[in-house]
Amino acid sequence: MSMATLTIDELKSQAKRLRDAMAGSGTPVSHGAALELVAKSHGVRDWNTLSALAARSDNAEAAPAAVGAHVSGEYLGQRFTGCVLAFSRLSQSGYYTITLHFDEPVDVVTFDSFSAFRQRVNATIDGKGVSPRQTSNGRPHLVLDL
Template sequence: MTLAHLSIDDLKAQARRLRDAMTAAGTPVSHGRALELVAKSHGARDWNTIAALGSRADNRPAAPTTVGAVVTGSYLGQRFRATVLSLKKLSDSDFYAITLHFDEPVDVVTFDSFSAFRQRVNGTVDSRGVSPRHTSNGEPHIVLDL
């Protein structure tokens, strides 16, 4: 059973709609019974079980951005404006794999005599848009302006 996309409010709204529909069909049920029926429809043993799962889903951080969004931030210390090409939640962690396409290539080398430009990069960010990986000076690889 996966309820990652459902909140407690979503589940309660389903129960209200079910109760209203059953009443309109001539079979009124109490709100409590409607909650139990919604829980069973999602494969849970009872309302308390699904409410506990829904609560955990409500407390998960939201994704930092969406696919197709235009974002700004810094990559290896260089400012950028980019389009998010992909964003995928990494299993049961609070991290996301992200692919960015920079409007203008970013020079990722800090030496004056050498340059290496990147226009598309892959990385990992948390729900705040900050990479868990850091450069040698302690700066996160990716920081999105949220």
């Protein structure tokens, strides 16, 4: 079962089973420590990251990214890979602010006569990882591969 199909409740249940198994073998751990171990077992840095990436059992839209996640996509028409440095929901809207640090700087100028490289960018995206802002040719500024 992939992480995207696991719900928060299923992940918490994994942590409870882990905690019970470890206590049974004479190595008790707190519930919080068990949650952190479950997150590591799924290859993410901590419980907050895992819970942000997990499917929601209440049918709410899952966030398209999380702090620390390695993502890829297109920024101003250029392919990139990078790390999410900051991520937060904008109030009660369906939009998020995201700060990305690209693995390699991206040339955001399409002219041959000069270049302008960006390695850290801030953007607004929707729940599908697409920026509502567009370039003059109608393409979104940022599109995450989800």
